[in-house]
Structure formats: structure tokens, C-alpha cells
Amino acid sequence: MGEERRRLAEEFSAGELVSALRENFESGKTKSYEWRAAQLKGIVKMIDEKEGEIVDALDDDIGKPKLESFVHEIALARSSCLLALKELKKWMKPEKVSSMIATFPSSAEIVPEPLGIVLVISAWNYPFLLTIDPVIGAIAAGNVVVLKPSEIAPSTSALFARILPNYVDSSCIKVVEGSIPETTALLEQKWDKILYTGNAKVGRIVMMAAAKHLTPVVLELGGKCPIVVDPNVDLKVASKRIVVGKWGSNNGQACIAPDYIITTKSFAPKLIDALKVCVEKFYGENPLHSADLSRVVNDNHFERLRRLLDDEKLSGKIVHGGERDAKLLKIAPTILLDIPDDSLIMQEEIFGPLLPIFTVDDIEESFHLINLKPKPLAAYLFTRDKKLEEKFVKAVSAGGLLINDTILHFGNPNLPFGGVGESGMGSYHGKFSFDAFSHKKPVLHRSFGGEVSARYPPYTPNKHRFLRALLTGDVVGLILSIFGWPRT
CATH class of the missing domain: 3.40.605.10 (Aldehyde Dehydrogenase; Chain A, domain 1)
Known part of the structure; x- marks a missing residue:
């Protein structure tokens, strides 16, 4: 071969x-x-x-x-x-x-x-x-x-x-x-x-x-597409949309799949519990054998994801999942909490079933954290707070933004799809x-009429006055120049 x-x-x-x-x-x-x-x-x-x-x-x-x-x-x-x-x-x-x-x-x-x-x-x-x-x-x-x-x-x-x-x-x-x-x-x-x-x-x-x-x-x-989850959400709906956006998109192998979550310290436990419930409901107790999860595309990508997951800096950080099967090329939906920002998993786009969660004291701190990294292809916010939504749209630069859902903006042909900065250029x-x-191609059509002698040499002071008045919108000066009258 x-x-x-x-x-x-x-x-x-x-x-x-x-x-x-x-x-x-x-x-x-x-x-x-x-x-x-x-x-x-x-x-x-x-x-x-x-x-x-x-x-x-x-x-x-x-x-x-x-x-x-x-x-x-x-x-x-x-x-x-x-x-x-x-x-x-x-x-x-x-x-x-x-x-x-x-x-x-x-x-x-x-x-x-x-x-x-x-x-x-x-x-x-x-x-x-x-x-x-x-x-x-x-x-x-x-x-x-x-x-x-x-x-x-x-x-x-x-x-x-x-x-x-x-x-x-x-x-x-x-x-x-x-x-x-x-x-x-x-x-x-x-x-x-x-x-x-x-x-x-x-x-x-x-x-x-x-x-x-x-x-x-x-x-x-692509890039590391973030999700900001405000405590003021419908948690049941938000968790379903996060799970299907992450693991229902080629098991995380999608350029707009959520790469990491930012939420508040106090809300993180509730969010993790809700995500666990959804993962088990969607993919069963043994997700490695779920027919509804795509496999990792090949051995090279499986090894890459294994290397990210086995980083010693992630020791004790897995709060759900982590199971893997090299023969099946499958890794279970995996949630990690409060991982170091210098860990391997944060140095590249994950492009797989691993989902880190970062915590902050105030949800608006997340905007600054996102902007410290290269601009992502997509960024997501879950909130009922309209003022927070407005601040997110103004503060966060990404190829596209989606509020209270994930990945669906890709399917709207009336929106351009493309990146900015590290996540790409141009759109379709x-x-x-x-x-x-x-x-x-710009095209200008003229007839042979409408001649203005002032555009042609020899250039005289009166032609200068006429064209200056014409191009600056000086109506009085235009009239004066046409009749050759001086401005008084």
C-alpha cells in the first residue's frame, strides 16, 4: 500500500x-x-x-x-x-x-x-x-x-x-x-x-x-473555546447543553467544542454534579461502550490525549471519568477541577473528551482570563443576567459568541463562521x-454628457475655486465661481 x-x-x-x-x-x-x-x-x-x-x-x-x-x-x-x-x-x-x-x-x-x-x-x-x-x-x-x-x-x-x-x-x-x-x-x-x-x-x-x-x-x-457559567442559570438545561456540546460533538473532537469552563468557586460543586448526571444519562454507566460516543480518530490522537491526562500536574484533579481503552480508541467523558494553568492540557487545544473547570470568586473575572489567551473560535456564556450578557459580548473577542447554548451558531447560515487572531481569518x-x-468588482458608468471644463487644464484660479466649492459642498462658493463673482 x-x-x-x-x-x-x-x-x-x-x-x-x-x-x-x-x-x-x-x-x-x-x-x-x-x-x-x-x-x-x-x-x-x-x-x-x-x-x-x-x-x-x-x-x-x-x-x-x-x-x-x-x-x-x-x-x-x-x-x-x-x-x-x-x-x-x-x-x-x-x-x-x-x-x-x-x-x-x-x-x-x-x-x-x-x-x-x-x-x-x-x-x-x-x-x-x-x-x-x-x-x-x-x-x-x-x-x-x-x-x-x-x-x-x-x-x-x-x-x-x-x-x-x-x-x-x-x-x-x-x-x-x-x-x-x-x-x-x-x-x-x-x-x-x-x-x-x-x-x-x-x-x-x-x-x-x-x-x-x-x-x-x-x-x-480552532483554539481553546471557553464556557462561562454564571450561578444565575437554569442548571438542568445548561448542563444538558454543555454535555451535548462537548461530548455530542465527535466526543470533543470539534473546533468549536467547549474546551474549558469557568465558574465561581461556590457554584462549581453544583455544576459538576449536574454534568455528571447528564453524562450518565446520555452515555450510561460505562461510556466506553456507548454507541452514542465517537471514538478518538486514531492512535496518534489517543496517545496525545493520554499524555495530557497523565500529566503529573493533574494528579487528584479528575472529578469524573478518566477511563480509557486503547483498543477501542475511546476515552470516557472526563471532568477535571481547578487544574494548574501551566499544565499540558492548557497549552494546546484539547480536541477530545477532557473538560477542565476553573473557578473564580467573581464571574466577571472570567472575561479577563479568557482575554489573556489567544482569541478562540467560539466563546459561550450561560446566564439569566442580561447585564452580564451585554458585558460578555463587549469584553470577549472570539470568532463567534453564543449565549445559553453551545455550537448551534455554526448551523445558522445567516451568521458568518470564522475565527479571529489565532483562531483563523476570513469566514464562510x-x-x-x-x-x-x-x-x-466596482463599476462606474458614465455617458458622454456632463462635461465640466474645470477638470481640464489649463488650471485657473476660477477653476480651482469651482472644484474646491464642488468637492467641499460649499454651495455659495459654487454659485459665485460659476458666475465669476468674487467672495465678499
């Missing part, structure tokens, strides 16, 4: 692929509404006809429960495609804007045009949704696309390579499988846009490669996906 992979890598020519795709883009066929709509309809058809195979691939790659596969990946991808189909004509329509007196008479508009040839490098944790969703936006905007699925989710990657060409124009939409050699070869090419979903380390590599060609990028990264979803892969 290794030899076959090396042989395919040697035969793969990224340069030839990009040249052929650029030629196809320059033919103009991807710019029409009809072409774009046909590709989007093809993707909807693929999802409908291949749902069972998609579910099986997700199960192979990460042991994802069937319900999570449908709700978190298949249904969201289908909705994204249907929204693009419904709104496409409106998105493609030029936007009329106001003209200025300096260009009178004229009309102005902003025309969205496709950027050209785009590269989408996707992630393994939601290997169907995070792969196809950006492609939907790129197609809707009229681009040609190269899709590089994650090799860490090999079944889903292979599925895309096998079935996508049967539903879309394969001369303009290509799937490239492979790992580091293929990705490196792709990044050496000149693209008109790159969207990468993954971790910050690889994000820096992508950005450095893009900089060589001044290629714009969208980086969907819904119309924002169309915009991410479009150039907003």
Missing part, C-alpha cells in the same frame, strides 16, 4: 492539473447561472442518493453515531446547497450603489465575479460537511475547484474521489487524495483563493505558501461563502 501511494504521488502533477483547470475557467463556462445551478443540484442529488455510503464512511473514519452524521454533517450540507440554489440569482446580481456629485451624471454598481481557481483543504473531524460546504460556496461563486480531503479520514476521502465526479462537472471540480506530498505539491501552485480548515500549525504553513503568490486565504482554525457559510470566493 505504501508503494502504491508513492507511485501515485510521483505520477501526480499539480502543475498540469492547475493549468488544465485554469484553461477551463478562462473558457467562461463556470460563470453562467446555469452551470453553477447544475453543479449545486448535482451535489444535492449526490447527498440524497449516497446518504447511506456517507454514513458508513463517517463511521469507518471516526465511529460517528448515525444521528450525529445526519444532523451535524449530511443535513447541514444539504441545507447549505439548497440555500445557495434558492438565493443564487440574488447573490449574482450586481449591487447598485450611490454616485457622487464629482462624477455626475453617472451610475455605480458592485459586480460579484468569481476569483478563478480555488483550493479547499478540509479537516478530518467533520470530513463530509467541512469538505463539501466550502466547495458549495466556491461553485456558487462560479469558480473551478480543487478539493483536498483529509487523509486522516481515508474512507470519506475515498468516497469523495469516487462519487463526486459522477454528480458535478469533473473538468472543473477535481478531488485530489493524498497526504503531505500531494498537499505540498498543491500549495506550490498559484491559486486565486485557498480555504484551509485545521490547526494553527498547518495554517501557518498554508499561509506561508500562499504568500509566495500573494494568494488570499481563509483559515478556519451561506452568503458569506459566496462572498469568500468572489471579487466585488
